Amino acid sequence: MAQKVTIRDVAKQAGVSVASVSYAINNVDKINPETRTRILKVIKELDYKPSLMARCLSNGNSKLIGITLPLTEVGDIPGSLLKNPFFGEFISGVESVTRNQGYDILFTGVETDEQCRDWIQRRKLDGIIMLGVYPKSFFVEVKKLGVPIVLIDAYEDYAKEFHRVMLEDEAGGYQATRYLIEKGHEKIAFVTGSIKHSRLNYRRYQGYQRALKEAGLKERPDDYFEYPVSFQGGYRAAMDMIEKGCDATAIFAIADIMAIGMLKAFRENGKDVPGDYSIIGFDDIQFDEYVTPGLTTMHQNSMQKGSISAEMILEDIQHGRSEGKTVVLKPKLVERESVKQL
Amino acid sequence: MAQKVTIRDVAKQAGVSVASVSYAINNVDKINPETRTRILKVIKELDYKPSLMARCLSNGNSKLIGITLPLTEVGDIPGSLLKNPFFGEFISGVESVTRNQGYDILFTGVETDEQCRDWIQRRKLDGIIMLGVYPKSFFVEVKKLGVPIVLIDAYEDYAKEFHRVMLEDEAGGYQATRYLIEKGHEKIAFVTGSIKHSRLNYRRYQGYQRALKEAGLKERPDDYFEYPVSFQGGYRAAMDMIEKGCDATAIFAIADIMAIGMLKAFRENGKDVPGDYSIIGFDDIQFDEYVTPGLTTMHQNSMQKGSISAEMILEDIQHGRSEGKTVVLKPKLVERESVKQL
DNA sequence: GCTGTTTATTCAAATGTTTTATTATTAAAT
DNA sequence: ATTTAATAATAAAACATTTGAATAAACAGC
Numbered sequence: 001m002a003q004k005v006t007i008r009d010v011a012k013q014a015g016v017s018v019a020s021v022s023y024a025i026n027n028v029d030k031i032n033p034e035t036r037t038r039i040l041k042v043i044k045e046l047d048y049k050p051s052l053m054a055r056c057l058s059n060g061n062s063k064l065i066g067i068t069l070p071l072t073e074v075g076d077i078p079g080s081l082l083k084n085p086f087f088g089e090f091i092s093g094v095e096s097v098t099r100n101q102g103y104d105i106l107f108t109g110v111e112t113d114e115q116c117r118d119w120i121q122r123r124k125l126d127g128i129i130m131l132g133v134y135p136k137s138f139f140v141e142v143k144k145l146g147v148p149i150v151l152i153d154a155y156e157d158y159a160k161e162f163h164r165v166m167l168e169d170e171a172g173g174y175q176a177t178r179y180l181i182e183k184g185h186e187k188i189a190f191v192t193g194s195i196k197h198s199r200l201n202y203r204r205y206q207g208y209q210r211a212l213k214e215a216g217l218k219e220r221p222d223d224y225f226e227y228p229v230s231f232q233g234g235y236r237a238a239m240d241m242i243e244k245g246c247d248a249t250a251i252f253a254i255a256d257i258m259a260i261g262m263l264k265a266f267r268e269n270g271k272d273v274p275g276d277y278s279i280i281g282f283d284d285i286q287f288d289e290y291v292t293p294g295l296t297t298m299h300q301n302s303m304q305k306g307s308i309s310a311e312m313i314l315e316d317i318q319h320g321r322s323e324g325k326t327v328v329l330k331p332k333l334v335e336r337e338s339v340k341q342l
Numbered sequence: 343m344a345q346k347v348t349i350r351d352v353a354k355q356a357g358v359s360v361a362s363v364s365y366a367i368n369n370v371d372k373i374n375p376e377t378r379t380r381i382l383k384v385i386k387e388l389d390y391k392p393s394l395m396a397r398c399l400s401n402g403n404s405k406l407i408g409i410t411l412p413l414t415e416v417g418d419i420p421g422s423l424l425k426n427p428f429f430g431e432f433i434s435g436v437e438s439v440t441r442n443q444g445y446d447i448l449f450t451g452v453e454t455d456e457q458c459r460d461w462i463q464r465r466k467l468d469g470i471i472m473l474g475v476y477p478k479s480f481f482v483e484v485k486k487l488g489v490p491i492v493l494i495d496a497y498e499d500y501a502k503e504f505h506r507v508m509l510e511d512e513a514g515g516y517q518a519t520r521y522l523i524e525k526g527h528e529k530i531a532f533v534t535g536s537i538k539h540s541r542l543n544y545r546r547y548q549g550y551q552r553a554l555k556e557a558g559l560k561e562r563p564d565d566y567f568e569y570p571v572s573f574q575g576g577y578r579a580a581m582d583m584i585e586k587g588c589d590a591t592a593i594f595a596i597a598d599i600m601a602i603g604m605l606k607a608f609r610e611n612g613k614d615v616p617g618d619y620s621i622i623g624f625d626d627i628q629f630d631e632y633v634t635p636g637l638t639t640m641h642q643n644s645m646q647k648g649s650i651s652a653e654m655i656l657e658d659i660q661h662g663r664s665e666g667k668t669v670v671l672k673p674k675l676v677e678r679e680s681v682k683q684l
Numbered sequence: 685g686c687t688g689t690t691t692a693t694t695c696a697a698a699t700g701t702t703t704t705a706t707t708a709t710t711a712a713a714t
Numbered sequence: 715a716t717t718t719a720a721t722a723a724t725a726a727a728a729c730a731t732t733t734g735a736a737t738a739a740a741c742a743g744c
Binding site: 016017018019020023030031032035054056057058059060 | 699
């Protein structure tokens, strides 16, 4: 149970007090450089490693940052947090900046705010980064804990009290649709996850609508397909399209994983992309360029999203919390082969 | 700094000692059921959450499980831990079993054993699951800490002292190659990551060799391509093949991500799969069925690998460590469209 | 030689739990 | 009534660190 070698052992061995050892480790300038190096030598000899647990208890810093992932959003693959490659990339981004600062990251799927608050408090998280769609009350409850928070892709107005990093999703949706229009398409299907529950999806939808309207095109209800944001969801959307004999010539899918799922359905049913349907996706996940045809999409840098979030959290942790800052990234069109000129 | 509401506050409010509160929380039967429910009520009222840090300090259990990922193996995408979808699936598997037991999981990329031991000790990890290829000394050093360990895909003999979960890689390699031979192929290229540093790759290679030999086929040096295990690596391998005018009719790639990278190179260079080259991969990642042509591969259940590892670790943590147990999973052929009959 | 200041070191309290040993209470057995 | 045994509750030590306050030593200025 007990730790093999503690600060006490080091103190005894070096013939100083535990306080001095603590000062030596933490670079406090209350100590004579000579004794300091002596202590450091003993530390090395004894292979002493300070306990982060004890440290946390004493000074309140757990050096732990939490990431919450949506548990329900993906819908058709329960229990599997990391199947959407976006999350993996995001987490990698976070990790890349926290790791040199001595922080570890913890993640979990979360459903209720109670569950989330519970987690933060028990683990004494120094900060938390929240992905996923939750009701208003959720963030407010969590905020009461006074722990630095960064919200990802949160659009609600009250979110101005929070730090946020997000994407110009409306503009992205607009650009994607606009691109299809410029390529001569007039009947453009829209494939999405829930628009009611996800602000993010909704904003991309708004962009879609704006581009249509601006070009004098009517939004056709039969062009709207709502399915879970997953490969399977996209697959089912495409099957639905085929069955209904949708006569759109182009498709805007709000997530690449959906677009890729569609590609498979089309291939299986003898529909050519971009021959029969042009498709544009959103996100630019790593796989887009390995799929056939290469998926044209709106690029967002997920790793960067992660690293920026990490920097914001760290800033707050180290220099006290500032008022809600927001970073909004711009999506960028990446042309591959899934869209053709009409 | 200090926790808002502690066990002391609960004790005071309920008019009992802190010990009683502790007993109440931990279901120790030293307490009168009535007082217990009274205490529980107070806990709810005050929204008290026990500190896992303090708990750890006292009883030595951090309720934290570490996962180490190889930092160098992937080679061409440094700093990005989770780009290989295998890891995401594996971690999801671990998480799915640990989460209901109150454990959180921590992961990190790790290069030296010193770094790894450091991590375990500072964080007081209750157990550690190790992925990736390391020199012998590594595991031995880590083992000295006395923390439960599970090794993933470790083949070394000394590993019998450790718990391991692994795959019948040699058999998998054999089956894959055998399948190609049965389809009439006699010139079969082998695409792999380092065979010297990765025991896993090596065993798949052995299977390849065995199948060849058994069928009376000669292994041709020009059919061997070694590149990093990544999309890019596969891409480069394929370009290399094309440049050298390799006349193999089929390819066995030891990882799907390499196979998929190859698909892209072939597509870009007007080579048809399976027309010009038949390809079989290994792993069966989620993307295989969305790629064109659908990738025939040797399936391994990565999530299951994760969940089994988690169960082994938990078993050790809760009931003391037993002698090195090994679970070996069997790969299974999944036929899609990337291999044709010659 | 005295005072005041800087520098180095130590003491001891505080952090939030669990758990061992101890005491108090009640019930059962003599 | 008195001891025995079981049950409930408590006090206090232990866990490994940080940190504010206290102390000691060295040293400068007068």
